[in-house]
Amino acid sequence: MNKGKIVQVMGPVVDVEFENQDLPYIKDALTVELNGKKLVMEVAQHIGNNTVRCIMLASSDGLCKDMEVTATGAGISVPVGKETLGRLFNVLGQTIDGGEQLDDSKHWVIHRDPPSFEEQSPVVEILETGIKVIDLLAPYAKGGKIGLFGGAGVGKTVLIQELISNIATEHGGYSIFTGVGERSREGNDLWTEMKESGVLEKTALVFGQMNEPPGARMRVAETGLTMAEYFRDEEHQNVLLFIDNIFRFTQAGSEVSALLGRMPSAVGYQPTLATEMGELQERIASTKNGSVTSVQAVYVPADDLTDPAPATTFAHLDATTVLSRKIVEQGIYPAVDPLESTSRILEAD
Template sequence: MKLKPTNGLITSVSGSVVLITFAEAMPQMGELLALGGETEDLMVVVGAEDQETVRALILGEASRYARGIQVKRINQVLTFPVGQQMLGRVVDAFGQPLDGGPALVGKDTRPVERVARSSVGQAGVSRQLIVTGIKIIDLFTPFVAGSTMALFGGAGVGKTMLLTELLHNVIRTEPGKTVSVFAGVGERSREGLELWQALTKSGVFASTSLIYGQMGETPVVRFLTAQAASTLAEYFRDELGKNVLFFMDNTFRMAQAGNELSAMMGVLPSEDGYQPTLESEMAHFHERLASTAKAQVTAVEAIYVPSDDMADHAIQAAMPYLDAVVVLTREAYQQGWLPAIDILASTSTNLTPTVVGEGHFRAALAVKKVLEKARGLERIATLMGEAELAKDDLLTLKRGRKLRNYFTQNFNVAADQRGVAGVLVPLQQTIADAQAILDGHFDGVPEQDFLYIGAAEESRHGQK
């Protein structure tokens, strides 16, 4: 079959990966190709097999692709719509509405694949503390503008709920000046609906853009969802000069989608089973979210931990780009502590006197010290009984229990499900309460009265 110079011929189809042979005029990396000239069926070039054959990823339904079908170059790259019109909208990785709203036709667009901005412009960026109203986050893993926080945990421990509460609380602190971009990668569509409902009810959806590629989508769409959301965040930061709150659920699913694509393309995995390009993919994604002197990007990522193994390579690949690590555990969840955060396993580079202040810093360290000692005493008490503990040790154990219970909290986004209104606690109140419990001002109050309260004083009146 004789081909036109701009046409190619599909020679192989494997899942979402196709091989296309061109007699001449080979397409470039990132270029879009159309199936039979129909722009509804597109592919994006991701590599070259040899001097005549390119490898491309199918961006839509793969059932219409077969060997022998002609492919046409359309001289375009994959783009994503940007601008103010993206706020208050729910779209997929290609900018197609998922909310029943009007199509984003003829709007301003930007290429999805872009080179990360140089980090030179980050010099002099202020590190402003953002109070979330979540006691356990504000005290132990402070949320700082321009930083990146990750919520690690296995399935069903409350990562998405905590991420949604953070989005709900933080975006209301600077209305108009700050916008939010949420990337839903490989998660349930039900969670996306619940997030949309919560944001709409609270009145903050108008300054939020949701980009979804749920778990039922192909690995191509799931992987590109994260890149599309990064493109929109870059536009708000660079072109509009707005501070961006970037939320992603789930970073592990992006890595997983990349691994699926790597396997489809026949690339040999690394020793741990993941794609050999995992580190570079993580680096490219996170470096695009850098802050500049003009505006800041503050990121929060939910990261699934397979088999609750923090040593998993996908987990470790994300670690170098994080300022705060929040670990949610099944043990804490089973104890009824929500958010189910392991305080001793969670860390933050922002927990320093220069960032949070001397009083905050000392209070957090003192609480951690008591909790660590109480954890060891709990094991002894379980084996031998509390009566065998020394008086000082028993006092430390009880204060540790009260502190741990105090850091439970009802969430605003869970108010409808739990039937209990959420609560926000000022940072200074949290610091003062923690110090008061440490100093023994609440020694006469039962431990259970500290569960799901706001200020510690509520425990004296049994307020829940």
């Protein structure tokens, strides 16, 4: 295995120098041992002089110069398949629910190509949610991408939990819930509620919460999506993928962007914002084998829908449900603003 050594640590960004020209590829995983634990980082850039710049997926506390780093020769891979159902995972696919690890199950690399144009299915079918204001005014398409937009505290996570219990109970397929940079308390509440309602047996949960380094928050959405893709492509299932919150994915990318030496773009976001969002969103699609329907909560900074993060997300969505603070103030829940909300499957007449 190819070995290197750390030459610089800048928070979540670490530079690793290799002795020979055989450098690891971009998006390959590297490991470093600290206090008997293997920490994982991912190659982001080749910066010359046989050195690669990496993003840590765990805390870099305790790392120092000249520590030995091993190149795994592959990207981060996570367990997939029915063994993942009812379990709780971190970004690396390690179980964090106190149960046994799934080292022997099938693993897929988290960076994958989107389905080709020929593989995609153009059929449009309504996904019934059981929430009248959504089903009537801005219905969701099966196999589509749905965004729940709203500022802080207007009920995005509660609405997602309602959708999980309604759709998972009715639709009976598999669900993947991905917590991206949100509160650990909410993750714990969701886990407990799912256990009590019996939905957990058909759901896998993947968490990279607020307290985790930006590298983990950047990649955790792809971990959850990879598990969903397996059920679509290999088990030919219709899968529900819940992402709470897609804004934190952008935010994590913005945190490491400056440390990677990139020039900030509009409002201080990373210049690669549209590319990163596109790579993730294009993988969420219906194919002739099955579908991945994604419901994404989108935090809107300062209730400004023109902010680059929500504005970039808008472009990829088939339906948007906008939650309004004015409606919250009237005590109406879910606080859906019917004039702002849209759906691709509504007919003009």
